[in-house]
Amino acid sequence: MRELNDKTRIIFTTGGVFSALGKGIACSSIGALLKNLSFKVLNMKLDPYLNIDAGTMSPYQHGEVFVTQDGKETDLDIGNYERFLNQNLPKESNITSGLIYSNVLNEERNGKYLGKTIQVIPHITDAIKNEIIFMANKHEPDFLIVEIGGTVGDIESVPFIESARQLISKYKNKIFSVHIVPIIQMLTSNEEKTKPLQHSVKELMGMGIIPDVLLVRGKGIVSEENKEKISLICGLDKNNIISLPNQTSVYFLPEFLLEQNLHNIIFNKMDLEEMNSKDLGEWSIFTSKIKEPKKYVTKIAIIGKYTEITDAYLSVITSLEIAAIHNNSEIKIDLINAEKINESNVRGLKRYSGVVVPGGFGDRGIEGKIETIKFVRENNIPFLGICLGMQLAAIEFARNVLGIVDANSTEFDDNTIEPIITILDGKYKEKDLGGTLRLGNYSCAIKKDTKTFEAYQDSIVFERHRHRYEFNNDYRDIFELNGVIFSGVNVENDLVEIIELQDHKFFIATQFHPELTTKTFTPNPLFNSFVEVTKELKNK
Structure with missing residues (x-):
């Protein structure tokens, strides 16, 4: 003892x-x-x-x-x-x-x-x-x-x-x-x-x-x-x-x-x-910052599948709230069920100043999330994708910009002929599920002259992961030729960590979970930049 x-x-x-x-x-x-x-x-x-x-x-x-x-x-x-x-x-x-x-x-x-x-x-x-x-x-x-x-x-x-x-x-x-x-x-x-x-x-x-x-x-x-x-x-x-x-x-x-x-x-x-x-x-x-009269307002939609319980996205919601406090902004957050989003009603997202697609597992609600990402990409609405949100952003771009209509992830279709997202080497889909993901801190090299670098103001950062699927490097060249910037990469394993779009107000998606490193005094830089872009004058 x-x-x-x-x-x-x-x-x-x-x-x-x-x-x-x-x-x-x-x-x-x-x-x-x-x-x-x-x-x-x-x-x-x-x-x-x-x-x-x-x-x-x-x-x-x-x-x-x-x-x-x-x-x-x-x-x-x-x-x-x-x-x-x-x-x-x-x-x-x-x-x-x-x-x-x-x-x-x-x-x-x-x-x-x-x-x-x-x-x-x-x-x-x-x-x-x-x-x-x-x-x-x-x-x-x-x-x-x-x-x-x-x-x-x-x-x-x-x-x-x-x-x-x-x-x-x-x-x-x-x-x-x-x-x-x-x-x-x-x-x-x-x-x-x-x-x-x-x-x-x-x-x-x-x-x-x-x-x-x-x-x-x-x-x-x-x-x-x-x-x-x-x-x-x-x-x-x-x-x-x-x-x-x-x-x-x-x-x-x-x-x-x-x-x-x-x-x-x-x-x-x-x-x-x-x-x-x-x-x-x-x-x-x-x-004292919380008590200050707010000059701005931020209206965010989180598109997920556990919308009945806010605790499912607690760190994401809290990161947005803390970033809003540091940006002197009142924040309004709506959880929207991805399964209910389709081509006919997705335009309702126009009333938000920013959209977040957070992490998750499984294929429920996937098409609604992809429809969401397509809409915010085409309408220049600030977007932050996290983990699964990043993978779906890549699939959406492949389908609707690159014309790869069968683009998919092997998480959803083992036999897809266009595996934009594929399972990590040494990981298995159906066994040893507990503790076998890519977990915890990994380094990420940030590319200069990108919105990501503007946010972090650093060339190397460490962020936390929880996933077993990755972007397939076989598709990197064609993505880059068509305007996708791979603004963050894990150099040791040559893994894509962050993608962003060149000609967009704010379109950043990360393989890691930036919400896990937010603290009360220091919101994660990506959340802080996202809220800064999405805040509007209250009297507008």
Whole structure:
């Protein structure tokens, strides 16, 4: 069993009553609070599901798959953590029950336990604790914020909560416990009920963890009357009951936690000196931009197939929103189902100042996306294509400009005679789907005198990937002869990374996922340039 280093303090966060409380945003906000008080902070997510990672999960289940720079397919909360911390996180930031059980069982098969009976306690809990301590010891943050996924009372979360209990028992003042719970507002009246909150705290205490702080989710600030009630029944100091109300922007939460003195409550438990800060420095400068009256407006259409759930395109939407903040622009985003787009209604896209076709897998909605790309190309509407969006832009150009009517991808048609997009060498279409894509950071050489270079202002950049199909280099010459610029290339593997059109207001498509590198202080350069081109004066 590993020992925790002397420097790092751990903050465990749990959630109660129901899911989708916003634990990820709360943990991100605690991280931003401490980071902007000049501490070194990392976030970590423990997911209770039995998948090895998030890579093979449908967006309908857990939203988008976020990819770290070192190539791990993770829960979308890792993206929230990165954006709020304004830094990249390592692959150790996300572990699942499936990964833990898989590792323990593999070790058992290899004889590590010398015939012992393998049990949840101590073998699974020790493995979980080792992962947490490994993260802390490898990177040595001042604070490691560990979010335990799921809801207290779920059977799947029990090993993680038990692991937290054991670490709290061992390291005492080096560990802080946050429990996030809702106040329920009745549908038939405005009366607020605290009983579910009380039961959730009781459940957590029954598992051996007494929370140091309650973060209470609700429409507004917790009333003094409810604070008194919660304090009495749950045995917490009234000052340790923190309101976490709905905000007009999630980026206001770190400052709201500062106002309620959460940082000093944490410091007092951990024998650290109190800090009396009136703002959060660079974070407060960022939020002041959100509050500024907007001079511009940006109207964007995202053409996808998971339009019922915004979490499927969370990083794309957030990247657009952050870029709009930095461009003093109000942004309006519509998700449009690609399956409903055809030649007769595609003209409706004229009301948007820009169109995004994001990544995806499979052939559902493909023809609607191709119809979209044709329309924006012909009508000089700013376009940003991402991953699959780039591949479809190449197919559309081949069909409608080059006259290659059978142009296609081997993802959609194994036997296509014009494979503009083809599978990577060594990759397989129907087996070993998990963790076998081209993942994580790869270098991209940027061609000078292009819109891409104008955006990046750099000749070499590193961006994150998640795909197994690539542009077929056999077609590069004919594309270039007809006005396509290959403005970004991975030199090591001679792979096309970015295409753009010469005579177009903004038509850039990337094989990588630029949305994965946006941070609150620094939007990805392509998103920033895209929004800059698409913004219009509000009084126009």
